[in-house]
Amino acid sequence: MPNVECGKPEHRTLNPSMDRIYIRDLGLRCIIGVFPEERREKQDVVINIVLECDLRPAARSDHLNDAVDYKAVKKRILALVEASEFNLIETLAERISEVCLENPGVARATVTVDKPGALRFARSVAVEITRERQA
Known part of the structure; x- marks a missing residue:
């Protein structure tokens, strides 16, 4: 099994012909968990996102109107x-992927959500999902 750092998308699963925008280590807080002690106050989550898209139109024009506005996505x-x-x-993770795919320029989104301290003796627990725009 390959050594993959938790919270960093595994690049083998990405489409090699697509360009990518990375949003790395987005630290946010929310109520998350099923146990009462987890729901008393907001907890930290760390989000990593890879947006697969065609960046050539933006590169050619050098205009934001032709780009995926990653600040708006964030x-x-x-x-x-x-x-x-x-x-x-x-x-x-699923809800975040839905937000990413609302942008018409994004063909595929890989989202990793880390929950630091979710398990004793572990730095974090993470899930990673990849979703594609449906035709």
Whole structure:
């Protein structure tokens, strides 16, 4: 089994013909967990995102209108995470992928959600999902 650092998407699963935008180590806080002690106050989550898209139009024009506005994507994710409550990190990852794919320039999104301190003796527990735009 390959040695993969927790929270960093494994690049073998990405489409080699697509360009990528990385949003790394986005630290946010939300109510997350199924146990009462987890739901008393917001907890830290660390989010890593890979957006697969065609960056050539933006590179040619050098205009934001032709680019995937990753600042806008981040703002939507921030609003979602901080205003919501989740039982599972799987659900949080799914909702984030949906936000990413709302942008018409994004063909595929890989989302990793780390929950630091979720397990004793472990730095974090993480889930990683990849979702594609449906035709």
